Amino acid sequence: MENRIEHHLYEWLLSIGVPEVISHQLQFILELLILFVLCYLADRLAKKLFVRALSSLIKKTKFLWDDVLLENKVFDRLAHLAPALVIQLTASFVFADFQDFIPFLIRMTDAYMFAVALMVVISIFNTLDHYFKKIDGLKDKPTDSYFQLARLVSYFIGGILVIAKVFDKDPEGILTAMGALTAVSMLVFKDTILGFVASIQLSANDMIRVGDWVSIPKYGADGDVIKITLNTVKVQNWDKTISTIPTYSFVSDSFKNWRGMADAGGRRIKRSIVIKSGSIK
Numbered sequence: 001m002e003n004r005i006e007h008h009l010y011e012w013l014l015s016i017g018v019p020e021v022i023s024h025q026l027q028f029i030l031e032l033l034i035l036f037v038l039c040y041l042a043d044r045l046a047k048k049l050f051v052r053a054l055s056s057l058i059k060k061t062k063f064l065w066d067d068v069l070l071e072n073k074v075f076d077r078l079a080h081l082a083p084a085l086v087i088q089l090t091a092s093f094v095f096a097d098f099q100d101f102i103p104f105l106i107r108m109t110d111a112y113m114f115a116v117a118l119m120v121v122i123s124i125f126n127t128l129d130h131y132f133k134k135i136d137g138l139k140d141k142p143t144d145s146y147f148q149l150a151r152l153v154s155y156f157i158g159g160i161l162v163i164a165k166v167f168d169k170d171p172e173g174i175l176t177a178m179g180a181l182t183a184v185s186m187l188v189f190k191d192t193i194l195g196f197v198a199s200i201q202l203s204a205n206d207m208i209r210v211g212d213w214v215s216i217p218k219y220g221a222d223g224d225v226i227k228i229t230l231n232t233v234k235v236q237n238w239d240k241t242i243s244t245i246p247t248y249s250f251v252s253d254s255f256k257n258w259r260g261m262a263d264a265g266g267r268r269i270k271r272s273i274v275i276k277s278g279s280i281k
Contacts, residue, residue, distance in 0.1 A: 028095075028098055028101075031094050031095060031098075034094060035086075035087065035090065035091075035094050038086050038090065039083035039086050039087065040083070042082040042083050042085070042086045043079065043080065043082055043083050045082070046079035046080075046081075046082035047076065047079050050075070050079055050082075051075050051076055051079050054070075054075055055070055055075070058070050068127045068130050068131045069123075069124075069127050071127075071130070072123050072124075072126045072127045072130065073123060074120060074123040074124060074127060077116060077119045077120050077123055078116075078120055080116045080119075081113060081116055081117075084109050084112050084113045084116070087105065087106075087109045088106065088109060091105050091106060091109075107165055107166070107168055108165075108166070110165045111162045111165035111166045114158060114161045114162045114165060115158070115162055117158070118154060118155070118158030118159075118162075121154050121158070122151055122154060122155075125147050125150050125151050125154070126147075128147065129143060129144065129147040144227065144228055144229045144230070145195070145196065145199035145203075145228060145229060145230045145247070146199070148229055148230035148231075149192075149196055149230055152192065152230075160174050160175065191231050191246065191248075192230060192231060194246075194247075194248040195229075195230045195231040195232075195246070195247040195248055196230055197248070197251075198247045198248035198250060198251045199228070199230060199247055201251050202228070202247070202250060202251070207250060207251075207257070208225055208228070208233070208250060208257060209225065209259070210225055210226065210227065210228060211224060211225060212224065212225045212257055212258070212259045213225075213257070213258040213259070213262065214235060214255055214256065214257050214258070215255065215256040215258070216235070216243075216245060216249070216250075216253070216255040216256075218249075218253055219243055219245050219249070220243065221235040221237060221243035221245060222235075222237055222238065223235050223236045223237035223238050223243070224236050226242075228247070229247070230247065231246065231247060232244050232245065232246060232247060233245050233246075233247055233249075233250060
């Protein structure tokens, strides 16, 4: 049975005097435009109806975590799956006369869905990072390092899945090919690996926390730790300048942490006093 949309498009193009060969090509372009319009409408409806309704519902709850999800646009990115679902459901009907194009379109749609899922996962990690920073017991912990590593692993896995779908290859084959580049990868991600190991040591041994006053003469840093990430530690000096120091330097080099003095409730102050020797009796 002829597809009604394609049949009417083809007959209309012939009726206005378009040659038969060109009509077939124009029919394909018009069908692409129709699918694009359907995807655009699905995306707008998903954002207008789904996201807005969910936002109004979340604002009425007393939970903090759902507000953080909304703030990090998790649901906005989830709404981007609507156009892909439209393509999955309508591709076989819209392109009934172009059967060879359908597998390619479905493959590209799957790659797009993997990319959207990756962005949703990244948003969830950002949400958890933001949420943990609001917990009193975790405010001074280097949680940024672990979430940076989680995001890095997610990008790696998601990138492999997207590439595998685009080129219609087995993900295992891509991983095998990348295995030959292990030495190069170790060189490229040297700082990340060192930083991750250093972050674990700093956290396990409680060597530094966000808010600690540290002194590192080698880097000319003397001030408060304001951020600990996978690769760097940011120290705000007393003149309000920012020193960015590699995380692994806190393990490989010596530094002074003044936390003990702050916890003791006192502070050592050095002052010079000039005394006339002849006045001493």
